[in-house]
Amino acid sequence: MGVEGLAVALACRHGLDAEGVLTAALLHDYAKAEPQERLRELMEQGTDYKPTEEDLRHPAMWHGIAAAHVGRSEYGIDDLRVLEAVAYHTTGNEGLGPIGLALYVADYLEPTRGFNGVEQARREILTLTDLRQAALEVARRKIDKIQRKNQPLHGRTLAMARWLERETGKK
Numbered sequence: 001m002g003v004e005g006l007a008v009a010l011a012c013r014h015g016l017d018a019e020g021v022l023t024a025a026l027l028h029d030y031a032k033a034e035p036q037e038r039l040r041e042l043m044e045q046g047t048d049y050k051p052t053e054e055d056l057r058h059p060a061m062w063h064g065i066a067a068a069h070v071g072r073s074e075y076g077i078d079d080l081r082v083l084e085a086v087a088y089h090t091t092g093n094e095g096l097g098p099i100g101l102a103l104y105v106a107d108y109l110e111p112t113r114g115f116n117g118v119e120q121a122r123r124e125i126l127t128l129t130d131l132r133q134a135a136l137e138v139a140r141r142k143i144d145k146i147q148r149k150n151q152p153l154h155g156r157t158l159a160m161a162r163w164l165e166r167e168t169g170k171k
């Protein structure tokens with residue numbers, strides 16, 4: 001629910017379809033508590049976002065792809081701007097639409113997040129007037145943290161950061 005409030009605030013600030021953003025925010029972690037075997041099943045049943053080989057090596061992002069399938073199959077959501085936002089809310093993706101960018105930013109900065117420096121990150125990112133720049137800042141921080149911890153970085157996150165750098169001219 002923390003993500004929901006912030007995502008809708010971002011939708012209002014950036015002139016997005018608030019209902020689409022709200023739907024994506026309510027759905028994004030719907031499958032998070034499911035065991036990994038169930039998430040694999042849901043991903044395999046889905047038709048919109050088939051997991052790649054690389055996705056299969058990153059179980060932390062499976063719940064997004066699984067929730068996108070649940071959104072369509074159980075709730076009849078057919079808006080691909082919403083479903084892609086849900087599918088890729090953990091990793092981001094090159095070409096992600098504005099609803100996806102808003103969810104990506106809101107998920108990182110939602111009010112119950114308590115990581116070191118979160119207050120400063122909120123001040124720096126939530127005040128940006130360009131949502132693409134805000135998403136780029138989130139992607140950069142995620143990449144930095146993953147690399148510092150020597151964890152595997154998903155190619156979608158890197159691809160999104162490079163795409164947003166081109167889009168915003170922020171090298």
Ligand SMILES: [Fe+2]
Pocket residue numbers: 028029032063089090
């Ligand atoms: Fe999530």
